[in-house]
Amino acid sequence: MTYKRIHNFNAGPAALPIEVLEEIKTDLIDYKGNGLSVLEMSHRSKAYDEIIKNAEKDMRELLGIPDNYTVMFLQGGATLQFAMVPLNLLPDNKPADYINTGTWSTKAIEEAQKLGKTPRVIASSEDKEFTYIPKNFTINKDSAYLHITSNNTIRGTEWQSFPETNGIDLVCDMSSDFCSRPVDVKKFALIYAGAQKNVGPAGATVVIIRNDLLERSPKNIPTMCNYKIMAKEPSLYNTPPAFTIYVIGLVMKYLKKIGGLEKMYEMNKAKAKILYDRLDKNDFYRGTVEKDSRSLMNIPFRLKNEQLEEKFLKEAKAAGMEGLKGHRSVGGVRASLYNAVPKESVQALVNFMDEFEKKNS
Numbered sequence: 001m002t003y004k005r006i007h008n009f010n011a012g013p014a015a016l017p018i019e020v021l022e023e024i025k026t027d028l029i030d031y032k033g034n035g036l037s038v039l040e041m042s043h044r045s046k047a048y049d050e051i052i053k054n055a056e057k058d059m060r061e062l063l064g065i066p067d068n069y070t071v072m073f074l075q076g077g078a079t080l081q082f083a084m085v086p087l088n089l090l091p092d093n094k095p096a097d098y099i100n101t102g103t104w105s106t107k108a109i110e111e112a113q114k115l116g117k118t119p120r121v122i123a124s125s126e127d128k129e130f131t132y133i134p135k136n137f138t139i140n141k142d143s144a145y146l147h148i149t150s151n152n153t154i155r156g157t158e159w160q161s162f163p164e165t166n167g168i169d170l171v172c173d174m175s176s177d178f179c180s181r182p183v184d185v186k187k188f189a190l191i192y193a194g195a196q197k198n199v200g201p202a203g204a205t206v207v208i209i210r211n212d213l214l215e216r217s218p219k220n221i222p223t224m225c226n227y228k229i230m231a232k233e234p235s236l237y238n239t240p241p242a243f244t245i246y247v248i249g250l251v252m253k254y255l256k257k258i259g260g261l262e263k264m265y266e267m268n269k270a271k272a273k274i275l276y277d278r279l280d281k282n283d284f285y286r287g288t289v290e291k292d293s294r295s296l297m298n299i300p301f302r303l304k305n306e307q308l309e310e311k312f313l314k315e316a317k318a319a320g321m322e323g324l325k326g327h328r329s330v331g332g333v334r335a336s337l338y339n340a341v342p343k344e345s346v347q348a349l350v351n352f353m354d355e356f357e358k359k360n361s
């Protein structure tokens with residue numbers, strides 16, 4: 001069946017694979033002969049047990065998550081993880097190191113400060129408006145962990161490789177590039193990611209935690225913020241975001257079907273190249289981040305004549321391209337090219353950019 005679909009460049013919630021949407025549609029009224037939808041079923045039912053177990057199993061397979069890690073689907077967004085990480089991992093008020101690469105890292109640092117913890121910023125790219133990933137930094141030996149943000153959704157920078165921490169636990173906010181490329185999970189002590197960019201709709205945050213860290217969770221923190229309690233019966237201490245987890249499961253199945261994360265990564269590199277090549281062609285458009293820090297997921301750019309940006313966005317929208325306005329804190333244009341954004345959409349954007357240049361230069 002064909003649908004009228006926009007070119008979806010939203011930063012999150014964002015595009016989902018059409019195959020996944022089709023499957024949701026098929027399942028919606030009567031989930032596989034159960035006579036009810038996933039929206040209506042008990043999270044303790046046999047049918048749901050299978051859904052959540054398969055979502056976890058497929059995620060483990062895709063990412064190669066070792067057995068000594070627990071996978072949880074929690075609520076409160078990645079934003080709650082800014083607090084849960086220090087609440088659970090710094091019970092004795094040991095200091096922790098943070099690298100500040102933009103708005104979301106800044107929020108993670110502020111949240112740790114609010115809780116009376118000691119986040120130490122060992123590197124920051126604020127001096128150049130967060131347009132690069134810092135390279136030179138020394139991790140303190142007494143640090144409980146190093147916190148980084150793998151992809152900076154607003155500024156469009158991404159860690160190309162992850163830092164060597166020499167035994168210090170690495171904690172990573174992977175919200176906006178989770179499952180967009182393979183990662184070596186055992187390099188991380190904890191990974192968290194809001195679902196709503198690459199792996200599903202809003203409502204669940206994936207937390208992958210190495211089991212020994214669970215022993216650090218103090219007893220006197222709220223139950224819903226306690227990793228140890230949440231991990232005991234993963235994601236089922238209380239009612240989980242059931243429908244979101246179901247969709248995450250479908251996305252995992254889809255990613256496996258297309259060839260896994262290596263394949264997804266190849267596709268993402270090819271898509272981003274189309275747009276970066278266009279930005280590098282001449283100076284009518286200008287990418288805003290340093291080349292060796294460029295994100296495959298979020299690509300911000302400006303027009304040489306910034307006065308034309310409003311017109312650009314208006315005409316792009318009229319041509320069926322949505323979500324291109326830069327984040328309200330930085331302005332300009334930003335195209336988010338998450339997993340489910342097809343190559344054809346990126347090509348359509350570049351064609352539109354060429355046309356717009358011709359008419360306006």
Ligand code: PMP
Nearest residue numbers: 077078079104153173175176194
């Ligand atoms: N971290 C990053 C990198 C993000 O992009 C976002 C949301 N855009 C957040 C954290 C906050 O996520 P949530 O809205 O799920 O709390």
